[in-house]
Amino acid sequence: MWLRPPREPRQTLSLGRIVAEAVALLDEEGVARLTMRRLAERLGTGSTTLYWHVKTKDDVLDLALDAVFGEVPLPDAGGDWRERVREVIGGWRAALLRHPWSATILDRPLMGPHALDHTEALYAALAAAGLEGPRLKAAAYSLANFVMGSVIMQVTAEGHGDAAAFLRERAARYPLLARHGLDCDWDAAFADGLGFLLTGMRDGGGTGAPT
Amino acid sequence: MWLRPPREPRQTLSLGRIVAEAVALLDEEGVARLTMRRLAERLGTGSTTLYWHVKTKDDVLDLALDAVFGEVPLPDAGGDWRERVREVIGGWRAALLRHPWSATILDRPLMGPHALDHTEALYAALAAAGLEGPRLKAAAYSLANFVMGSVIMQVTAEGHGDAAAFLRERAARYPLLARHGLDCDWDAAFADGLGFLLTGMRDGGGTGAPT
DNA sequence: ACCTGAACACCGTTCAAGT
DNA sequence: ACCTGAACACCGTTCAAGT
16 A cells, blocks of 8 residues: 555546646647647646547637636626727737737637627627617627737737848838838737727718728 | 650649649648648649748748738729728738638738738828828728738638527527627628728827727 | 547658659 | 658547556
């Protein structure tokens, strides 16, 4: 008895533990290192064991992404609707930027419980502003597209080398880009864009049909 | 001589041929099937041969994505600036939607010559509207984010099962989503959102600072 | 119900070698 | 300059088998 190795007090595996470890792995090592084998290793199991808890590696990614949305607190109702929208959308942005790998992973349905809770909250904030029908839908759609796009653009820009220097060398061909593409204040650009959308969806804009 | 196999009149390999074949492969078989081996097979070479023309598989993806931008005609200057912006942004959207795999690939720097030409054209259209400085930048940023987000959202929504039915079952928990998340008219939603942005960036919106 | 190991059919990439 | 083959160090996933 005493000579036997002291029976690893390792917690039993569970979906929750798998997802938490996946997020940690993604944070620490990046998306390319998320491997069923590597994940299992960090959990102290064989890779094939994961397949009892999860159907495929894609499941792990879906769950990890939803966990990011789970970090965002839901806004409380009431108050200025504009402020509430800024809170929801800003919350998404902050959470996604905290986990840059999520930008690489945004090309999958946001149908997890946390994502849905937040999307519903966004609709609620817009409905409180008096929007309804296709107009409400268009507003929610635009805002969601805008955040997703922002995060992806920022993460990829920050991740890949010195684009500014690259553009400066080509200032002759791309004068406007070279002048403005540099020294990004991402937060300000984001706030401005959000401002455009918010005032746009108040002041008509209607079906946006070309004239 | 006559008995020898008739010396494959196979065109010599070139970067152009590799990229064209990669786009065809992506269109026909999807992003998961883009493999250096599979690509080489379609080109009638060994997979390792590709590495003389290309440094890594990522290069192939970068080139394929830029080729998509290359399909979009550049807008001619002049005319209503709003119409011109709609032309550029709508052109991006159409081209990206024609190659749904591109949505999965948008998390990489859009620094290819075609992408840069179009981004410069977008800046030019906005500059023609009188925008300048950080305001111009914010406008371009918002528009680019919006298209990218739109394409990604639409492609993933269309690619993955019946989200509408899923939401209908959960109408109790997500009432607004269940009511509006269905029967999407993507084109209308896109046009509306673009309208929001265009009117927003004309009518002030300023730094979008919260009040 | 949960975990394991061996095995299958793949990957991207390197490199010495050929023409 | 361009192409080839063999080889390395990996992948996701299945499945029969164990407890």
